[in-house]
Amino acid sequence: MKELEIMEAIKTRRSSRSFEDRPIPEDVITDIKDAIMHSPSGSNAQESHFVIVQDKNQILKLKRFAQGVSGTPAAIVVLCSNKQEALIRGGQDTAEVLRFVNLGIVASFIILVAQSHGVGNCPARSFHQQSIKQILELPEEVDPELLISLGYTDQKPRPKTIKSVTEVISHERYNYSEN
Amino acid sequence: MKELEIMEAIKTRRSSRSFEDRPIPEDVITDIKDAIMHSPSGSNAQESHFVIVQDKNQILKLKRFAQGVSGTPAAIVVLCSNKQEALIRGGQDTAEVLRFVNLGIVASFIILVAQSHGVGNCPARSFHQQSIKQILELPEEVDPELLISLGYTDQKPRPKTIKSVTEVISHERYNYSEN
Numbered sequence: 001m002k003e004l005e006i007m008e009a010i011k012t013r014r015s016s017r018s019f020e021d022r023p024i025p026e027d028v029i030t031d032i033k034d035a036i037m038h039s040p041s042g043s044n045a046q047e048s049h050f051v052i053v054q055d056k057n058q059i060l061k062l063k064r065f066a067q068g069v070s071g072t073p074a075a076i077v078v079l080c081s082n083k084q085e086a087l088i089r090g091g092q093d094t095a096e097v098l099r100f101v102n103l104g105i106v107a108s109f110i111i112l113v114a115q116s117h118g119v120g121n122c123p124a125r126s127f128h129q130q131s132i133k134q135i136l137e138l139p140e141e142v143d144p145e146l147l148i149s150l151g152y153t154d155q156k157p158r159p160k161t162i163k164s165v166t167e168v169i170s171h172e173r174y175n176y177s178e179n
Numbered sequence: 180m181k182e183l184e185i186m187e188a189i190k191t192r193r194s195s196r197s198f199e200d201r202p203i204p205e206d207v208i209t210d211i212k213d214a215i216m217h218s219p220s221g222s223n224a225q226e227s228h229f230v231i232v233q234d235k236n237q238i239l240k241l242k243r244f245a246q247g248v249s250g251t252p253a254a255i256v257v258l259c260s261n262k263q264e265a266l267i268r269g270g271q272d273t274a275e276v277l278r279f280v281n282l283g284i285v286a287s288f289i290i291l292v293a294q295s296h297g298v299g300n301c302p303a304r305s306f307h308q309q310s311i312k313q314i315l316e317l318p319e320e321v322d323p324e325l326l327i328s329l330g331y332t333d334q335k336p337r338p339k340t341i342k343s344v345t346e347v348i349s350h351e352r353y354n355y356s357e358n
Contacts, residue, residue, distance in 0.1 A: 005184040005185060005295075006184060006185055006188060006291055006292060006295045007210055007213065007214070007292065009185060010213070010214050010217050010218075010288055010292070011213070011217050013217075013219070015219065031186055033344065033348055034186065034189070034190070035186070035189050036347065036348060037341070037344060037347065037348075038189050038190050038192070039189075040192070040194065040302070042302070042304055044339060044340075044341075046341065046342050046347070048347070049347060049348075049349070049353075050347060050348045050349070051348075051349045051350070051351070051352065051353060052348060052349070052350050052351075053350075053351055054350075054351070055351050058351050058352070093304065097279050097304075097324075098279075098304055100276050100277075100279035100280050100283065101279050101280070101282055101283040101286065101304075101324075101325065102283060103280055103283060104279065104280040104281060104282060104283020104284040104285075104286070104287065105283040105284070105286060105287040106283075106287075107280065107283070107284060108283065108284040108285075108287035108288060108291075109189055109287060109291075112185055112287075112291070113185060113186065113189070116185045123219070123221070125221055125272060125276075125277055125280075135352075136349075136352045136353055137352045137353045137354075138353045139353065142353070145276075145280075146280065160223060161223075162216070162223075162225065163225050165212065165216060168215065168216065168225070168227070168228060168229060169212055169215060169216075169228075169229045169230075169231060170228070170229070170230045170231070170315075171230070171231050171232075171233075172230070172231075172232055172233070172234050172237050173230065173237070173314075173315045173316045174228075174230060174315055174316050174317045174318065174321070175316075
């Protein structure tokens with residue numbers, strides 16, 4: 001297993017905000033579904049549900065109520081969470097915190113798999129939850145929590161300011177650097 | 180970029196609960212730090228902090244207050260979050276939800292990078308937060324939220340029951356399968 005490929009995907013991934021009018025190939029969708037099915041969940045609660053949207057009209061409907069979706073992606077993966085199921089299967093901490101960590105893990109799998117296939121991606125949290133819920137006909141207990149736009153793009157990533165390594169990472173205890 | 184490697188890491192990753200007495204090589208730690216520095220955070224809030232613990236005594240101290248840490252890992256990455264900074268830089272939703280999604284994303288980067296290097300890993304949420312905070316000398320506003328154990332292992336993964344694809348993934352709208 002060559003680790004370079006994972007590091008390459010991690011280092012090159014940036015959020016894409018404009019997309020070409022070009023569909024996502026079937027094998028990419030298959031890999032994304034595989035990644036979803038193999039993502040871990042704390043306490044094995046498996047309280048997440050995913051809706052993969054590729055129909056153009058459905059995408060445009062979702063866009064109307066999703067400020068965080070820029071451009072017209074070829075697909076949107078809607079990551080949903082069932083708080084009640086999280087509570088029953090994993091307990092209070094899973095319902096209040098861990099289910100969001102779980103969503104982050106699977107979101108990361110999706111974006112890295114997309115990136116490895118050369119498909120641009122953009123996670124979004126800015127949308128009208130009730131409207132998205134209605135459009136997707138989600139049951140009462142299942143809420144949309146994150147939208148991931150997918151599509152081919154040749155957009156240049158915009159600059160981003162990040163903290164320095166020593167601000168972010170300590171060794172052995174807080175604010176200690178390596179010797 | 181060969182996408183097979185990412186899928187391989189995703190499909191083969193299981194939580195490791197016993198470890199060999201063998202240190203993590205420097206290049207693996209470097210890759211993990213790189214992955215941390217390249218992980219996205221919603222609103223670019225960057226409210227997370229990470230402590231990489233490799234000192235044996237420090238690991239044993241953490242273990243005393245971390246029920247979720249099994250065996251004696253060669254390293255523990257402590258993922259921390261600053262709720263106040265999340266609020267200031269990203270707003271209420273970042274403070275209440277998105278910062279946990281962010282943690283999941285970076286946790287996923289860490290475990291996939293470890294997996295790609297053949298290093299076993301295990302995320303844990305079961306620990307005494309205040310005690311871990313004291314041991315690591317974290318400032319008031321920075322809380323430990325997730326521990327990731329790392330180490331070489333030849334343990335066989337235990338069986339796990341998972342839902343079927345159609346229970347977890349819908350197309351276009353809830354509970355619709357592909358045509």
